[in-house]
Amino acid sequence: MASGPETAGGVEAVSPLDAAQDQLRVASDFLGLDSGVRALLAQPRREVTVSVPLRHDDGHVSVFVGHRVQHNLDRGPAKGGVRFSPHVNLDEVRALAMWMTWKCALLNIPYGGAKGGVAVDPRQLSLAELERVTRRYTSELVGVIGPERDIPAPDIGTDEQTMAWMVDTISVDRGYTVPGAVTGKPIAIGGSPGRSIATSLGVVQIALAALWDRGIEPRHASAAVQGFGKVGRGVALQLHEAGVKVVAVSDQYGAIHNAAGLDIEAVATHVDLTGSVVDYPGGDPVEGHELLELDVDLLAPCAIEGVLTGANAHQVSAKIIVEGANGPTTPEADTILQDRGITVVPDILANAGGVVVSYFEWVQGNQAYWWTEREVETRLRSHMIGGWELVRAEAQRTSRTFRETATSIAVARVAEAHRVRGLYP
Numbered sequence: 001m002a003s004g005p006e007t008a009g010g011v012e013a014v015s016p017l018d019a020a021q022d023q024l025r026v027a028s029d030f031l032g033l034d035s036g037v038r039a040l041l042a043q044p045r046r047e048v049t050v051s052v053p054l055r056h057d058d059g060h061v062s063v064f065v066g067h068r069v070q071h072n073l074d075r076g077p078a079k080g081g082v083r084f085s086p087h088v089n090l091d092e093v094r095a096l097a098m099w100m101t102w103k104c105a106l107l108n109i110p111y112g113g114a115k116g117g118v119a120v121d122p123r124q125l126s127l128a129e130l131e132r133v134t135r136r137y138t139s140e141l142v143g144v145i146g147p148e149r150d151i152p153a154p155d156i157g158t159d160e161q162t163m164a165w166m167v168d169t170i171s172v173d174r175g176y177t178v179p180g181a182v183t184g185k186p187i188a189i190g191g192s193p194g195r196s197i198a199t200s201l202g203v204v205q206i207a208l209a210a211l212w213d214r215g216i217e218p219r220h221a222s223a224a225v226q227g228f229g230k231v232g233r234g235v236a237l238q239l240h241e242a243g244v245k246v247v248a249v250s251d252q253y254g255a256i257h258n259a260a261g262l263d264i265e266a267v268a269t270h271v272d273l274t275g276s277v278v279d280y281p282g283g284d285p286v287e288g289h290e291l292l293e294l295d296v297d298l299l300a301p302c303a304i305e306g307v308l309t310g311a312n313a314h315q316v317s318a319k320i321i322v323e324g325a326n327g328p329t330t331p332e333a334d335t336i337l338q339d340r341g342i343t344v345v346p347d348i349l350a351n352a353g354g355v356v357v358s359y360f361e362w363v364q365g366n367q368a369y370w371w372t373e374r375e376v377e378t379r380l381r382s383h384m385i386g387g388w389e390l391v392r393a394e395a396q397r398t399s400r401t402f403r404e405t406a407t408s409i410a411v412a413r414v415a416e417a418h419r420v421r422g423l424y425p
Helices: 016-031 035-042 090-106 127-141 160-174 198-213 232-241 264-274 288-292 331-339 353-367 373-398 402-421
Strands: 046-055 061-070 078-084 112-118 150-154 222-226 245-251 254-257 284-286 298-301 320-322 343-345
Touching: 016 035, 016 090, 016 331, 016 402, 035 402, 046 090, 046 127, 061 090, 061 127, 078 090, 078 127, 078 160, 078 353, 090 112, 090 353, 090 402, 112 127, 112 150, 127 160, 150 160, 150 353, 198 232, 198 298, 198 320, 198 343, 198 353, 198 373, 222 232, 222 288, 232 245, 232 264, 232 298, 245 264, 245 288, 254 288, 284 288, 331 343, 343 402, 353 373, 373 402
Parallel strands: 078 112, 078 150, 222 245, 222 298, 298 320, 320 343
Antiparallel strands: 046 061, 061 112, 245 254, 254 284
């Protein structure tokens, strides 16, 4: 998974917040929302910025900056990941929180959107230092997060161990165990079966549906996957298992390509041994930007935001783009891809599997009753395919893009929740 802002053709990617605001503007125009509702939806409900001091193992102290943004609470408590990355900044977190609001509304999950992060490179810290950063960041936010208010989950640079430290910190503060305080936890402390692969599984379910919709049988399809982290790795593996020929994958260190198809299980083993897809013997090295331009049926950008821009959208050759990452396509690129007849399935639909199963985990934790992995996957598929069919039918009815359609459906649901609740005072 890429670690920093990417560029295409030497042109800086559009900021995620600008892209998110542009998508909201288009949806608001289509829905005819009044200026007051537009302003309310454009601004986060709450933002918290905190100092996160760390005493390193050698005794010296560093101070990092952490954020938590709660974009909207009209449909329920806030929900969103926590990322540890040196590139975390407030505008990025604002954009990601807004996209989470639309994602939850589109899949009819009773949450608002949130996002958080610490501007730190977790690869430069020991495990003990990571624990101290996590616990201090969590302790600074205990007044605004929790199962009734805002439920964090893993994101870039964090994992189920991070969530274990967070839920323990919150539980210590409250004086009792609070299993619904975060999702993406280890199963041993109330995590849900199927949560670790949920985002990847949802992306693949949508990708297969999109292939069939274009008249392409998956076992005759080819794909390229950008990113080989928590999402991209699972997407590549599950596409491979579904019979799709995955011809290229990449990570932050490089990309590999084999026109005959990569053995994704062997690639995964190579990554486990070496830490990267680079130098995998069954593939030829290619530049990261070249992967985005390969002549494939399906392109799955599963790394970071802003990788498909006005600078490279003309070179994209895929028939279908399914967004495994949040915000990988800028508004300018969207227009170019639409004009070229390329189907783009937006992030708020395609990668919603993670928040759907996070919702399942939260429900299970609050009930203290856990489902089987098969039950989780069956319920996940029902939500994902239901969302796909809703967006597809509405897009056909209105002759609008999948992104415009999905965003409009989500914004309408949030606006309606606001209308019914009213404005206090």
